[in-house]
Amino acid sequence: MSALRYLSTRGRAPAVTLSEAIAAGLAPDGGLYVPERLPSIDLAAFDPDGDLAATATTLLTPFFAGDPLADALPAICAEAFTFNAPLRPLARPDASLLELFHGPTAAFKDFGARFLAACLRRLRDPDAPPLTILVATSGDTGAAVGAAFHQRSDLERSGVRVAILYPDGRVSPRQAHQLGSFGDNVHALRVAGSFDDCQRLVKAALNDAGLQREVPLSSANSISLGRLLPQMSYYAHAALRWWRAHGRPLDFIIPTGNLGNAMACVWTRGMGLPVGDIRLACNANGTLPDFFAGAGYRPRDAIATLANAMDVGAPSNFERLRWTFGGDDDAVRHALRAASIDDATIRATLLRHARDHDEVVCPHTATALAVLDREPRGDARHWAVVATAHPAKFDAVLEPLLGHALTVPPALAAMLERPAVAAPMGVDEQALGQWLRKLA
Template sequence: MLFESTRGGAPAATVEDAIAAGLAPDGGLYVPHGLPTLDIAHFDGVQTLPDVATRLLAPFFAGSTLAPALEAICSEAFDFPVPVVALDESTEVLELFHGPTAAFKDIGARFLAACMSHLPRTDGRELTVLVATSGDTGAAVAAAFHGRPGLRVVILYPDGRVSARQAHQLGCFGGNVHALRVAGSFDDCQRMAKAALSDTGLNTQVPLTSANSISLGRLLPQMTYYAQASLMHWRATATRINLVIPTGNLGNGLAALWARAMGLPIGDIRLACNANRTLPAFFAGDAYRPREAIATLANAMDVGAPSNFERLMSLYHGNEEKARLAGFAEAVDDTDIGDVIGRHASHYLFCPHTATAMKVRERMAEAGDRRRWTIVATAHPAKFDSVVEPRASRAVPVPPALAAMLARPSHAEPMAADDDALREWLLQPSMASTASVLRTRPILGKMDSTAK
């Protein structure tokens, strides 16, 4: 299978080249030349996430140097559960936060890291994995790539716009992982990363690749949990699963759309956004218009210019009306996020992002929709204790893996929201400068790993 750029100005690439490059040479995002079609019977006899993933992704890797290792890659990457939990008689929760950094980003990041480790490289120089994060992606990528030889990670995150625990995670790895706190928004971080990846001269001197959802190696594995959940639902009910998906940069939502287009038993898809209304406005009929990102309680979705919109339009061949028919996006403001967390705290703790999905689900029920819906839980509420605990009026238990990260020291370097500033930093002979490093102590002690 070959992959092409969403912008049409780059040569077709193999899956290895697309994963290694991250971004196409023309600045576009890689998409398959055509999505394969797989019927439900294709998955007969497979139950576990690694097995479903191997069968789902095999057509994308057929004939590649990674094909013989695909089963091992999936087994390595998907070694934690993704359960579906009943919330009430018509609502279920697909929990994607049981990985090492307590966020759904672990699934794509671990798959990408395993792929990168299996890719043959003729260039003996270190490869830099550049990632912009609005909160959860950076930690997942750091955990997945930490300690892997020949690879280093550079994380850009908006200073002051992620939770304290998210920021601590981003800077707690050390070694081959570097955290840069950017004086700007996530959109600034994303722009800087794209500029660096598109800079041919810079890439000649410092080989770069991406680990954002712009990376094909991150997006392909995100289809796998929708495939498994939809197959489980079909086998139990003989009906298609309906999904409410929190989304900011549109990667998680697009993965569900791709899985549905491949033939998985997925019914309606609703996208839940925070007060950043770029996607809700488009799906409501407005022309697509990137906006300045605004800060919300659901900070990981504070995106005003979602990169994967290019892939959405590519899926529907540039036809905006067909793209709008694919789903629906709705905005949820901070007041409603807090209300959902508080009302449900006695029986289920939502992170602020998952709360947006729950609110959209409630609105549909109020409008008379009696169908069964599965909302997608993207992060553990313990990552957002400062948001969740005051509204839930109780402490949020901290998963052991997250507690271990919070017990480490953390540090991050300041960075201007400027493309040239990042370029200069990447070209430095040594990136381990200590003169301007922000250092923080552990924010979770050994004795309080189940409380705030």
């Protein structure tokens, strides 16, 4: 199997190995790393009795071929995928819920964050200068990255630290508490702005060559291939099991903001896995729904919604989406559909599914259920609604609406019992650079 090289979506950076792309996070020209081609895979290569880690190993082997991490891939997958992603039936017979919130921080980001940490632990030279992982979060990414890197003695010896930037007042109270609850080598910054402001600060720091010389930086957002590639695994695993049992592809409805999770599903289908139609469920931020409705791609300022982790006005992974379809916007629109769900519909969907079907979900998953409600019944499709976070993370939204307290998963409860600290930060590139220099 020949080794893949990895290119920038902007085409102005040299090709690199996968290990180099994972270590860098962002390409030096500001683009996102992509494989020079999307590999295909024979479905017979997958063990029909294999667990999620086994599926991930088989699926990702072509991406790692010839790379220094190739021999370690089975161990990396076994280390990262220690919890399940079950596909559970919904009340509607043509739909199921793909639950991705059974990890340590109760959100789908745990899969990719733990995989990235396992890769970096093997790539880091203990004698190298300290590495700071920068992550912008709209709620869940930061906690997953913090948990994956927190107090790991092997990472401490390698000098790996984490700086989490989140929009102050625009994440749920429990999300905010999670982000500031780690301490030690994990630092939280509450930014006086939107998620897009946090994302711009991170990208500016990663592209600052002078700052990088003083404070080596990498990324753990979905701009990192080390986060995106492992997220393909749960789509492949669910689709393969459905295909073996029913002889047809599995269709997906994915809540999305920054397009990372959806991008993973698109690439899974592109490799030849039995993935059928893909729907993107967005909140009131209209960048993606407007594009898929035929308008030009126009980033804009994000607006705050109940589905806060999707409050993104300039989704980074749109560059990867365009690359995947050769820059042809019409091809992108043909491959996917997107719908916008406003807060009133989110509330109504949460209440209706809880009252009528005892289906309690987070506000982000509710956007996908609202899209499901619009889909016709009776055709051959079976929809997997992607449940991205545990509803207990959004008690401030759900408990007043439902009229009762939500059960908190043990791992989340343990985080909420710890004290939380987050330093204030303005939307100021120089201020962030100064803070990072002091951290070093």
